[in-house]
Amino acid sequence: MTRTPVTVTVTGAAGQIGYALLFRIASGQLLGADVPVRLRLLEIPQAVKAAEGTAMELDDGAFPLVSGIDILDDATRAFDGTNIALLVGARPRTKGMERGDLLEANGGIFKPQGEAINAGAADDVKVLVVGNPANTNALIAQQHAPDVPADRFTAMTRLDHNRALAQLSKKSGVPVADLRKVTIWGNHSATQYPDIFHAEVSGKNAAETVNDQDWLENDFIPTVAKRGAAIIEARGASSAASAASAAIDHVNLWVNGTAPDDWTSMAVVSDGSYDVPEGLISSFPVTTKNGKWEIVQGLEINDFSRTRINASVTELSEEREAVRKLGLI
Ligand SMILES: NC(=O)c1ccc[n+]([C@@H]2O[C@H](COP(=O)([O-])OP(=O)(O)OC[C@H]3O[C@@H](n4cnc5c(N)ncnc54)[C@H](O)[C@@H]3O)[C@@H](O)[C@H]2O)c1
Ligand SMILES: O=C(O)C[C@H](O)C(=O)O
Numbered sequence: 297m298t299r300t301p302v303t304v305t306v307t308g309a310a311g312q313i314g315y316a317l318l319f320r321i322a323s324g325q326l327l328g329a330d331v332p333v334r335l336r337l338l339e340i341p342q343a344v345k346a347a348e349g350t351a352m353e354l355d356d357g358a359f360p361l362v363s364g365i366d367i368l369d370d371a372t373r374a375f376d377g378t379n380i381a382l383l384v385g386a387r388p389r390t391k392g393m394e395r396g397d398l399l400e401a402n403g404g405i406f407k408p409q410g411e412a413i414n415a416g417a418a419d420d421v422k423v424l425v426v427g428n429p430a431n432t433n434a435l436i437a438q439q440h441a442p443d444v445p446a447d448r449f450t451a452m453t454r455l456d457h458n459r460a461l462a463q464l465s466k467k468s469g470v471p472v473a474d475l476r477k478v479t480i481w482g483n484h485s486a487t488q489y490p491d492i493f494h495a496e497v498s499g500k501n502a503a504e505t506v507n508d509q510d511w512l513e514n515d516f517i518p519t520v521a522k523r524g525a526a527i528i529e530a531r532g533a534s535s536a537a538s539a540a541s542a543a544i545d546h547v548n549l550w551v552n553g554t555a556p557d558d559w560t561s562m563a564v565v566s567d568g569s570y571d572v573p574e575g576l577i578s579s580f581p582v583t584t585k586n587g588k589w590e591i592v593q594g595l596e597i598n599d600f601s602r603t604r605i606n607a608s609v610t611e612l613s614e615e616r617e618a619v620r621k622l623g624l625i
Contacts, residue, residue: 301332301363303418305378307409308385309337309367310346312533313426316540317384318350322359325544326380327551335365338374338385371412379418380551382543383409383437386427391528398428399615403624406433410440417444420587424546425451426539430484431563431577432615438565438577439625447589450550451563453480453488453579455535455542459520460490464497467506467516474498479581480520480561481570481601482608483615488579489604490520494595517604554583559592570597570605576612 304321308314314337320326321333335354339347344367351365368374375381386402405427413421421444425434430451438449460478465471476496481489492512495502506512519526527535549560563579566572569591570580581592597605619625 299330299332301334302327302380303334303336303378304380304382305336305338305374306382306384307338307371307374308383308427310339310343310350311385312536313384313539313543314347315350316537317382317543318354319357320540320544322354322357322362324359324361326547328548329361332361332363334363336374336378337365337367338371339367339369340385341369344369371409372415375409375412376416377418378413378416379420379422380547381413381417381421381423382426382547383423383433384426384543386433389428389524389528389534391532399432399618400622402427402429402433403436403619403622406436407440407624410437413437414441414443421448422547422550422587423449424543424550425449426543428484429615431579431612432619434563434577435575435616436619436624446565449565449577450546450589451484451577451579452539452542452546453484453561453563454546454549455539456480456484456488456490456520456523456579457561458538458542458545459523460492460516463516463519464492464495464502464506467508467511468497468502470497475502476558477581478502478561479559480579481605482579483612484563484579485608485611486521486525487608487611488521489601489608490517491601491604492516493598493601494581550584550589551587553585559583562589564589564591567591569593570595572605572609573613576609576616578609578612 434451478495479491492502497505559581562582568574
């Protein structure tokens with residue numbers, strides 16, 4: 297193999313998502329079937345042994361694309377020269393907890409990780425934050441990496457996007473493959489707004505095709521927005537395989553580009569588009585090309601959507617204020 301391996305750092309490598317994610321990266325689903333990867337597994341010291349166990353299983357997978365695996369408990373070393381940083385490691389929400397409860401617990405993790413990325417990551421580093429509260433954790437990391445362009449820090453709402461596709465497919469009876477342009481706006485939380493007013497079902501407008509306002513308001517939106525809690529209730533643990541799958545989708549699309557007739561949802565730093573305050577890391581409809589993302593411009597936002605986008609963005613502003621008060625940014 298002649299290509300230089302891409303260095304991929306996964307934090308929380310011994311956790312549930314890490315376990316589902318690492319094997320898909322190793323098999324080439326993150327970057328492509330011809331792209332060799334060097335894996336860096338970052339864990340806290342108490343979980344290094346478990347990460348070693350995962351690495352043993354990765355060895356046993358005999359993946360031709362894996363050129364090496366390092367297990368580390370030091371962020372500076374883990375992010376040194378990294379091209380793709382998947383920030384998964386954080387304390388997950390348990391029954392009865394809201395994401396806001398996690399701000400303080402997890403905020404402290406993302407400041408040093410941002411600093412370590414700033415200190416040593418590769419010039420082309422791309423960061424995906426999965427650990428909750430993902431948007432604000434991404435903001436914290438980004439604020440501590442002043443030498444890295446802000447657009448390299450993103451948070452995951454592709455899981456919500458995929459959940460919206462699944463619900464829309466069930467309602468319309470049209471396979472996911474024939475759905476396009478669903479959007480998640482705002483925060484990866486219960487205030488998020490899954491929007492089908494610009495989505496397409498077999499090439500036709502989704503909202504018009506479904507034509508069911510009651511379903512939209514009282515079924516679709518709450519089902520998508522509260523799916524994380526429903527999974528925790530059912531499984532007794534937060535989503536893992538679906539979260540890993542969405543992380544694969546997010547990075548794969550970022551690196552390899554969205555289809556010309558579609559877009560994805562990514563939480564990215566706002567430039568003020570759609571009246572989302574500048575600097576917040578908020579979910580938008582995004583197209584990607586040549587490893588860069590762009591917010592889709594010019595969509596008409598009706599009053600129904602405006603109210604919901606505003607509510608989620610207000611929550612993001614409040615989270616930013618809360619982490620400011622905690623001295624995390
Ligand atoms: N954005 C999303 O759509 C989405 C979806 C599902 C889960 N999540 C979030 O992802 C995170 C991980 O979930 P999980 O189910 O894998 O949790 P988990 O508890 O199974 O694993 C988390 C791992 O992170 C490790 N960790 C903790 N602090 C760390 C640090 N400073 N550096 C490196 N590793 C560290 C822990 O030791 C643990 O192994 C949680 O915050 C969860 O809420 C986000
Ligand atoms: O909701 C959670 O806490 C877990 C995760 O973010 C999810 O959406 O499944």
